[in-house]
Amino acid sequence: MRGKMQKRSDIQYLRALAVLVVIVFHLSERVLPYGFLGVDIFFVISGYVITRSVFLRQDAGAPFSIRSFFARRYLRLMPALFLNIGATLIAALILYPPEDLISVAMSAVYAVFGFSNIWFFTQTDYFAAPLETMPLLHTWSLGVEEQFYLGFAFVSALAFYLTRRVKHLFLYVWAGLSTCSLIFTFAGAGLASSLPIISNLDLNNADAAFRFFMLPARIYQFGLGIIGAYLVLHTSTIRKIPPLTAAVVWSACTVSALLLVLIGPVLLVSADVIALLVSITIAVAICAAEYTKLRIPLAHNLLHWIGDRSYSLYLVHWPIIVFAAFYVYRPFNGLDYAVLTILTFAAGALSHYLAERKRAPAGKPEFISQRKWRSYGVFAGIAILIPASLFIAGNDGLPFRMAEQPPSEYFIYDRAFSEEVTRIGEGPRREQSSFRVISPSGGNIAQRVLVLGDSHANHLRPMGEYFASTYGVEWTTLHYPGCPPIFGTYKIYGTETSGRADSADNCERHTARIETYVREHGAEYDYVILSARWNWMFDHDGFQDVDIRHDALVTAAAPDDHSIEASKQNFIDGLDRTIRAIRDTGARPILFTQPPVSRYPVAYCDQVPGFLFNAQAIQQRCSTGAYGEIMRRGAFVTDIARSGQTRSGAEFESLIATDFLCDETQQRCFYYKEGARLFDDDSHYNVNGSLYLARQWESMDSFPFRSLAR
Template structure:
């Protein structure tokens, strides 16, 4: 993703490495299961950047010719034309195809990418592997933001140590970065994934490959062996890493080390000559443009045509990515970098004017899109804007907020002295749905909803391994479950309601939790089933005028594990089916999808406030008294 000519040297095998990296990323993003760890291609790019940028800066420092202004102009020539062109194309496509909410989100993403802060906002908003993130056409700009942030600090660091140049200058920041990354992975894996300081260890490995470049392995056979091992270190993670691999940190060091070793092996090995041959080298040359184009193409296809990539779609997107990548490399990248003699064909003044004008147009367009709430009038019909969707999601907590205001205690999640009136709502981000439902049906009860924000169902100790290493609150979830699944905590409650999102958390995991609660407490338990789970937000589907009853490919699950939950082996457990309350039969066509003109969910599966209230009303009809199962005799 950076230039391949440090000083006057050219390394064909580095361009070949870029070709391997972009193929890995593309095949991973095309949802080809064999390449489940293809995301490590980005780490290969980072190591290459560390090598080339460090070599470029050091060569010029040693010749007393390094200029910060010249360095950043060269970076602008290399990165900005293709970036601005991609942003413009994506915005145009978004204006034609995207709904108001999706276009508004795209406008925000374009600004974040333009100002090199996409990684920061993605960390704050969601994870790389999340459903919401997967529908962002500019999601991949996070890596470019990381590189650009690295370029802001690394030249100053190397200049500071210009006269104290040693391997320690590179090892120390790399080691600090790696230790911090590995430590924070257990606390906030999303931050480690997206934030530049935790990636310095990868750039530093590339810099060390440059420092040690003159210390070549003398024995040819050993050099050949090292290059083969290096290639294996890069390729093996592509096939064995998964989305839930604890990453980056130490696991990222395997492909990063392989990249550094392969760079260091020079072109005098069979592996390097293979990588430097025509096809890998050509793929590497167009890799930056192909990288920029491939992800918007994938998202646009999934949005406009089909949520799952067919093999014909995968092939078409691959061809368009590389074909479009070549055209962009040839007609956008190259003109701004090509020299005529000792001077660039496009002068510095023309470059500055072109880039400033383009950036200004993109900034203005993005701001207009955001200000107009995504330009909903394009479609003539009413659209759910991003503001309406966020308002709807926030409404889920309205009854909880009202409940807290009526209680004298500063902490509204404190049980009352009357144990028989206390109801504990246990669950994950679906717990507010249960509160809306039961508070509507039985407002006289004292509800306590002690949950984490999301993704943390009630797990006994032996099931805590189900929590992905990438879970942003993994340790908090473990500590939370240790607290609530204890006799001391449960003793204050006569009723426990469990409302969770069933997916990786299965009915069998719930059965173990129920067993633990029954052993720790004499409380009776109510379990709520799932309703409809989508692979795209319901509000967004309404904006696209997609009826999920006709287009069931957008349905991920419907009343998942219903049969298993109906037969839970306990006299103290009652199962309440949302499907039975909201549908007239087993077919999804008999189910209600709107309540007071609001969708049953604003996103993929969390129930809207209106749905929760309706469920409460139906529950009250079915159970005039609080639905307590008979205690075992």
């Protein structure tokens, strides 16, 4: 006799553990880096449960029906999902700026129809996205699940129809599909990005994102549950296992899966391998306990309660975390974690009560638990959510919600300049250096400045426009993204991973090119400015609970020495070589230090409704309390800049950004000054930021262009 159609405590325990590790992961990725595997556990459970349900219904005399299958699954998932989407849209309407509200509205449309995983795959560099404005990102897993249900229904219906001719065809089909999924996951590197429909999207990390978001790499996880359920219900082997043995197997597999989640980052295997091992152990655990009633002493009621509400908890936890992160705009502290946990469980319990409860308590009227009311809820959700989302997207995100911020007079000046842009170097455009010349109108050039560096140098162009208009300075920028202008060196990207070899090669060529240019044309300039993102090469510690990319400054003589010590020495030696080369041409070198980095993309800090945030709140929001971390991280370059000379005594001038943007008394660094935001991301000056730095430099005694004022 097969198992009964009732909730199994062991599966409820696993659901509880799965949702808990996901919640912890989303609260703090550094605490549980592999907590995302909780979703993989859900997929295995889902495959097992729906297959078990199908066969038990067949045993009870109910043949498999695609219509009945969809009705059960969608009435199970949709009410709570639509309730969550509606609440999320309302919260986003209150909090988010127009551009981000449009994105939420579009993701809501895709989530309603079960395609949010496709939306986020095409819109996102998932591994570097500003998650604070993606409250429906977690619905990608619901998209995968709904697409799986669609495939399961039709594949299973066909398999059942043909089973009369081929015994166990259902098993063979899902074993074959799972095998193909595994092959794609482990041997399909580059396959997704090679498809024209994907390559045309020009996505970063396309292959990794495809394996994460899309169904093909997830089929084997559902398949393990499907195959396990089929074998359990069609063989007598599991039934013969003694209850104690089954309990031991379940416990051992569950503990093993949790250990893999906990210690996964230190194991010398890929995340895909860890995911496979976790999926297998969970499948074995579920199969082993099919005919055994398990009960964990003391924790049974709590885990069963969480397991019952695991779906609602999963739906509500991410929007709560995302909206809280957007509102406070700082790293969470202990009190924040406590409040968020309480809110998550309270909202999850409410969602479960309203949209999931199957029957009302004795003596009380039924609410939305009746099947017909669920059906009404689904149709009402579609009728309300789709028009509302399209209305928001079609009306530019309702910009009237935002308080108007008039431009600050501080950043206004008479603009009188022209600009020419050329590229130097051979090969594809990405291997060429950008060469930009900003000249004062009328061609009356008082002095010439050459700016060398990476994207930080390029973001100083508004400063050049201001100086060209005000002082008659010609401002030339020669830059290559991500490449510091230190002669005889080049940067390695992401030493903790495979790195970006093409970028490193291009940087090496670019550095040699600008050194040649300086030696041949440096005499044509009065000043040469060096500007770059220096600090990541000399400090690899995490920043405000977030891991950062490990970069290294290397030389052609020792390209494989990626240590911080080697990077620092290469900077010291390379800076000496660079400064001496500039001084040999008669130009005066100036070193610009890196501006303070923000934990969050600064573009969102002032884009908030006026009725929630006044000017003082925006000023505080557009700042960071990580003063100590920022100053420590930049200390190496800052100390050299303050010294004003290289190891051989070659002198240079400097402009230290933290002197203007950080306040030692308040222990904060600010990204909002003079009534305007100074950055559009976490570290690059926008127009106002570049002009603010120019005005601060202007106020210094060492400002070199004061006598040229027109």
